[in-house]
Amino acid sequence: MKISGLTFSELKKWVTAELGMKPYRAQQLFTWIHLKRVISFHQMTDISLSARNRLDRVGEITVLDTCDKITADDGTVKYSFTLEDGEVIESVLIPDPPRLTACISTQAGCKCGCTFCQTGRGGFRRDLRTDEIVAQLYGLQNSTNDRISNVVFMGMGEPMDNFPALSDALAIISDDRGICIGARKITVSTVGIPDGIGRLAQLDGQYGLAVSLHSAVESTRRKLVPVSKTLPLQELKRDLIDYANRKGRRITLEYCLIAGINDTLEEADALVKFTGDIECKINLLVYNPIEGAPYRRPDIESVNRFMNYLYPRCQAVILRRSRGSDIAAACGQLGPAARSTSST
Template sequence: MEKRNLKGLTLQELEEFMAALGEPAYRARQIFKWIYKGVTRFELMTDLPKNLMQKLNDKARISMIEIYRKIESSLDQTIKYVFLLEDGNMVEGVKMEYSFGMSACVSSQVGCRMGCAFCASAIGGMVRNLTAGEMADEVLAIEKDTGKKVGRVVVMGSGEPLLNYDELIKFLNLLNSPLAFNISFRRITISTCGIVPEIIRLADEGIPVTLAVSLHAPDDSLRNKLMPVNRNYPILQLLDACKYYIIKTKRRITFEYALISQVNDTIECAQKLSRLLKGMLCHVNLIPLNAVRGKGFEKSKPDQVAAFKNILSNSGISNTVRREMGADIEAACGQLRRSILDEVK
């Protein structure tokens, strides 16, 4: 019989598993704590009796992803990881250092099927969803490698997290659990390309994470070209869902806007964006594009970035130009995994 993988189970699922082994609920809590300290062997769970360790070895296992490649930025303390999953697939994660502590950016799917025109993760499409345990493993692997606790998590690596909804919610609850990572929901950000029904579902979930919506264009005709998802969920529908999220969670929404030279960085685009977002409880993250080879897009010039920012600021729209993290290490979504897949072709 296949051994049950205990990583990624909710505490309740683990309690049910232990009950089936004839064990009390407090044993599940002990094991749950060990798992999210990064322990993968039952023999190292020192508060378990020997006979239980043996029983667990017969019936259960704890998976762990491996670091396949790791590249450290020489510009800042950013580290980009390629993780090897148990089935041989690979995903990327990034560790970033900020004045407020260490942040982990994790992937939610192997590849992505959303097809955004500027993104390396879209090349090759979606392979599969990650489990909650695999997403937790990305955080654990970063903690183990750096020897430090992750204080914030952004689900902004490869994949569209809201299309892996159930596993995402399990992962968020693991992050938040005092017995696991103990990270407040307010320190967790979910990035979506704008799946309207799932934004509404998340708003109703009662989990007040920060929602970051990849907008990247101020009107439907341009957004249709950059982000095919817009053909299903056009901008006004998306903004209505965002307003609902704000009302339900009382949280400010972040709009991500990658500035692409001569494509979406014009004065006219900035003015349209200002009109679109006026009066909303939101913040705009302007990101000079981390250009992906072969995609034909260039990063906006610094004076264009400054002009765009000024227009938003003068319209009273809160915004920042995101500091480029690890610009020397192919830190854009999906680029490193892509370059490894190209190497092994």
């Protein structure tokens, strides 16, 4: 049993029903694994030797092997982890004092096929299990003396497409018996797939929601995010308004500016109209070119023209600094053989 992927209530049930141990063992195990982050049952010194031996026979704590680690000029660090079946996934640590943000993957590859994204171009290989998702975070946390303050599910994969593992990982990392990252410090990023946002809304925590919008024109959005045909803009908008109302949280809309595709004034106007009645902020990013993709980075004049159109008309617009683009750790650049063709 991969016990580092069990939520506290699942762990308690397993410990009592499967092993016949007292319920307090679950608390001990959870603390050792998720707060102290030990990697062996034999480090659990307040558990008897016989119980440790038994746990060692039937349980497993997942630890990922770091196969690569690259640091960007801006301090962003990209980690490559090898999974037990040989799949390689990437996670990113982004220092932005006082915050330290971990960007976590939920799948090896991705089914969504976004045409500007390295992960999407590499295809889908498999969903990550909860223990693998959690182990990425612990791998990052154990590599630094600073406490990770924020977690974003923005790495490889579409988190809502692996919802059961995602929701258990959210429960584990926000549990105050463990690493205890508050729900408000955790953001789930999605391109918007049917039922995804609705399912996240049903969870208890006030998790942040980021949506990769990239265009408020249906035809442009379908070109960039082919899976968006399953959730047209008007339905996506309904889900966003519902999420903002239920959670009392402003939605983040990610908009990656691509030259000649979605950086025109017509696109800016459509974005203003789409966001008018959504409680949101717009994060503008400038496209990070990837090898083989048919897109270009817009020039500074186009970026300024787009921003200047939005500023007086939208509630909140931020031009986000791209982090780690020189090591292919920026948005849309994670994935097999990812290589940046330019740097910011």
